[in-house]
Amino acid sequence: MGESLVQLFRLEGFAVDWCRTAAAGAEALAAHRYSAVVSDIRLPDRNGGDLFLDLKETLTGLPPFLFMTAFGTIDRAVELLKAGAADYVTKPFDVDVLVQKVRGLAEGYGAVSDIGDQSLGVSPAMKRIAESIPRLARHAAALLITGESGAGKEHVAKLFHHHAIGATGEFVAVNCASIPESLMESELFGYERGAFTGAVKAKRGLFEQAHQGILFLDEIGEMPLSMQAKMLRVLQDKRLTRLGGEKAITADFRLVCATHRDLRAMVDAGQFREDLYYRIHVIHLRIPPLRERPEDIRWFVRHFVEEFNHAHSGERRRIDPRTEQALLSYAWPGNVRELKHAVERACILSNGPLLGAEAFFGGSLDDEVGTSQGSSESLAEYLMACERDYLSLILERHGGHMTHAAEALGITRKTLWEKLRRLGIKARGEP
Numbered sequence: 001m002g003e004s005l006v007q008l009f010r011l012e013g014f015a016v017d018w019c020r021t022a023a024a025g026a027e028a029l030a031a032h033r034y035s036a037v038v039s040d041i042r043l044p045d046r047n048g049g050d051l052f053l054d055l056k057e058t059l060t061g062l063p064p065f066l067f068m069t070a071f072g073t074i075d076r077a078v079e080l081l082k083a084g085a086a087d088y089v090t091k092p093f094d095v096d097v098l099v100q101k102v103r104g105l106a107e108g109y110g111a112v113s114d115i116g117d118q119s120l121g122v123s124p125a126m127k128r129i130a131e132s133i134p135r136l137a138r139h140a141a142a143l144l145i146t147g148e149s150g151a152g153k154e155h156v157a158k159l160f161h162h163h164a165i166g167a168t169g170e171f172v173a174v175n176c177a178s179i180p181e182s183l184m185e186s187e188l189f190g191y192e193r194g195a196f197t198g199a200v201k202a203k204r205g206l207f208e209q210a211h212q213g214i215l216f217l218d219e220i221g222e223m224p225l226s227m228q229a230k231m232l233r234v235l236q237d238k239r240l241t242r243l244g245g246e247k248a249i250t251a252d253f254r255l256v257c258a259t260h261r262d263l264r265a266m267v268d269a270g271q272f273r274e275d276l277y278y279r280i281h282v283i284h285l286r287i288p289p290l291r292e293r294p295e296d297i298r299w300f301v302r303h304f305v306e307e308f309n310h311a312h313s314g315e316r317r318r319i320d321p322r323t324e325q326a327l328l329s330y331a332w333p334g335n336v337r338e339l340k341h342a343v344e345r346a347c348i349l350s351n352g353p354l355l356g357a358e359a360f361f362g363g364s365l366d367d368e369v370g371t372s373q374g375s376s377e378s379l380a381e382y383l384m385a386c387e388r389d390y391l392s393l394i395l396e397r398h399g400g401h402m403t404h405a406a407e408a409l410g411i412t413r414k415t416l417w418e419k420l421r422r423l424g425i426k427a428r429g430e431p
């Protein structure tokens, strides 16, 4: 049934992954973002319902689950609905009804998930960071986030704000590099009317605005030394006086600083105050550049394509698997920001729903992968090209060993052999 359902959903325009065991399903759900899951209750290695209940505990943002039940397992399906499953169908079912239900679930899920989604990626490094945030938000008074430009430092800071219990206040973001030194003090501390020429009315400073909330100081390494000393005092006293003012104003906020610079080296070079360094360095999160976590590239591509589809309701853009492969081998010097813009551009420029190489690179991958692609390509040709690439990849992964590759693919050795012959792929040892 799996094979025909996969074909059916593909023809209906869905991008589908077929997992043949509960273990494979759990792995795929941890590694990719899906809009919906269709699962049998009886899986070869485990009960599908138990798998769902476990995943609910361990994964954030679990997509809606629709169960397929046989007559004898309806009670179980009803129990699962009570536990949070989205829907079920009883075998034998009408495929149109199934497609309709899955489409409804996927669209509904897209509408409520996403930007409020709290996952940061699927790489072990980002998962560790995502897991640590709720705990840090409860306990850490200050957080230092380092990483290259565009790696997602501000995104992590916002997540911290989201979780910070008691942070009923605002998230106030300041880029220290963008405020001229002469204006920094008045921006941060605020001023009273008449404090200086042009101060025609009083203004609350950013420290004050962040009271009971989070102050995010981006590019903290660019803060002038004189300002660092003044800021340290505010952090210690939790009070400040506006420029030209006398009254002490309470400014009690939690501080998140970010930088792409090596603050320790700046301290050693006398460019950054050591006492402030220790104050903000209580907890340090390093966001690795995208090239160090290639698993996240595929995840982000799909995430941003989904975001585009969601923002432009009715659009069904999806990524060509061969293009995805090419995106994995690019270094992304501008990190997540660059990737996000590349996906948005590709979604806008692409004529059809399938995002091919030309939308990203202005050319085609045909020469590189040696497969046919073009507007005249039929669905069957396209699917064959995907199958050919995938089988070649799995064979390569198993050193050309047919039995091992067939096992990994969940098909018999004979079926694999037939597929290879049909697709013109040479197995090991063949002339």
Ligand SMILES: Nc1ncnc2c1ncn2[C@@H]1O[C@H](COP(=O)(O)OP(=O)(O)OP(=O)(O)O)[C@@H](O)[C@H]1O
Residues within 6 Å of the ligand: 119, 120, 121, 147, 148, 149, 150, 151, 152, 153, 154, 155, 156, 218, 258, 260, 336, 337, 340
């Ligand atoms: N986990 C994520 N999920 C969704 N979008 C993300 C994620 N991480 C980063 N982004 C997006 O990537 C872009 C760059 O991220 P962000 O501004 O957080 O990077 P940064 O490290 O603070 O960059 P800079 O140092 O240049 O200020 C933003 O548009 C942000 O929304």
